[in-house]
Amino acid sequence: MKSYIGPKAILEKKKKYIMPCLAHFFQDPPEFVKGSMQYLFDTEGKKYLDCFAGVSVINCGHCNPEITQKVVEQVQSLQHVCNIYLTENFVNLAEKLAEVTPGKLQKSFFCSTGSEANEGALLLATIYTKSSEFIALRNGLHGRTKLGMSVTGIGMWRTDPNPCGGISFAPNPYCYRCPLGKKYPECDLECANQIEDIIKTATSGNPAAFIAESIQGNAGIVVPPKGYFKRVKEILEKYNTLLIIDEVQTGFARTGKMFAIENFDVEPDIMTMAKALGNGAPISAFIASAKIADTYTRPGASTLGGNPVSSAAGLAVLSYIEEHNLLQNAYDRGVQLREGLAELAKKHPIIGDIRGLGLMNGAEFVHADKSPAFNELDEVLEEMKNRGFIIGKNGISRNVMAFQPPLVITEENINDVLNNLDDVLTNKKL
Structure with a gap:
């Protein structure tokens, strides 16, 4: 039987050998040593229901046997x-992505991380438009590379002391805390309308692209109003500006659609993806229409991008989603979860807002004056962990309880987490 050094020794080594920018969840963190579909296990053999999936990575479940078998066969x-050499998996995966992505998206470039995919998408927009200006959303997160960090609108992740210039930020469609102090639908989507003002006043009048997450994950599962992206697209087309949609967190059945932007009936010009495409294997891609993609002619490669093993994982993921109808399960279990959270909100005033699509949902913790209740959230997450439930947190003030579980989660699992959350909130009088 394998022995493990345990959480305390890991924390000691982490402090000595890992850069201090990397934090960790929980005051008393476990060491995870095994995963099985929607469950995790620690060194003591304790079983946890994973309600975060490594931030929307393990959509098909931990160590999924069907996917793992195909990965092992490829490794061997x-x-x-x-x-730069010919192998089969990556072109077959590119073909499959052209089939499952919306609209005219057709040609892919494979890389290894979401940051790399977003950086590549921004580069492609620059090549196509011959412009180097961008518009991004406040509270958006697009990665850890130079340009990706520069178009990120969250202070805690925008750590580069000298970000790139030529970037303007638009107010994000955060209806619970509208940055413009308005109410939907009376606002007439003013947050979208302001993009035109930004183009006219803060750019040359011809920015390369507007980049946005379909649902802002780290901002606190911020879901735009239904007509938001349609209005944005109308404005962008007027100024020959591309729409880049970041599906790194939201892709691959997470929202009950293969990609979250499909919930808004809009076709991106360029789209990025990562995380769940590999179900734990490092793979990402950006995809564009042939018209746009074919302008990328100067040499470009990614050493590990589209490698045979990661591509095998990607093909297995797409097959599993289809064969096991994860789109429908994400939709059904998401409805169940939001309805259950809404019932809890009636009993527990600490829950100020519930939002999400499919199995990407947030419950915002607030005080009576609507100020962020981040300390209370931390206490609840710690207790839920002790009870065997791993739930995430995000939001600008880190006060949003984030549910992004494996899409294989069951009706019984959702009931278990809701019942335990109700009990914890009741015991803490929240």
Whole structure:
């Protein structure tokens, strides 16, 4: 039987050998050593229901046997030769992505992380438009690379002391805390309308692209109003500005659609994806229409992008989503979860807002004056962890309880987490 060094020794090594920018969840964190579909296990053998899925990565479940088998078969035959040589998996995966992505999106570039995919998408927009200006959303998160960090609108993640210039930020469609102090629908989507003012007053009049997450994950599961992206697209087309949609967290059945932007009936010009595409294997991509993609002609490659193993994982993920109808399960279990949270909100005033689509949902913790209740959330998450439930947190003030579980989660699992959350909130008188 394998022995483990345990949480305390890991924290000691982490402090000595890992850069201090990397934090960790929980005051008393466990060491996870095993995963099985929607469950995690620690060194003591304790079982946890994973309600965060590594931030929307493990959509098909931990160590999914069907996916793992195909990955192992590939590892045993060919692991890597770089994509400058001919292998089959990555072109088959690109073909499949062209089938499942919306509209005219057709040609892909594979890389390894969401940050790399977003950086590549911004580069492609610059090549196509011959402009280097961008518009992004306040409270958006697009990665840890130079340009990706520069278009990120969250202070805690925008850590580069000298971000790139030529970037303007538009108010995000956060209806619970509208940055413009308005109410939907009386606002007439003023947050979208302001993009035109930004183009006219803060840019040359021809920015390369507007980049946005379909649902802002780290901002606190901020879901735009239904007509938001349609209005945005109308404005962008008027100024020949591309729409880049970041589906790194929201992609691959998470919201009950293959990609979250499909909930808003809008076709992106460029789209990025990562996380759940590999179900734990490092893979990402950006995809565009042939018209846009075909302008990227100067040499470009990613050493590990589209490698045979990660591409095998991606193909297995897409097959599993389809064969096991994860789109429907994400939709059904998401409805169940939001309805249950709404009932809890009637009993527990600490829950100020509930929002989400499919199995990407947030419950915002607030005080009576609507100020963020982040300390209370931390206490609740710690107790839920002690009871065997791993739930995430996000939001600008880190006061949003985030549910992004594996899409194989069951009706019974949702009832269990809701019942335990009710009990914890009752015991803490929240």
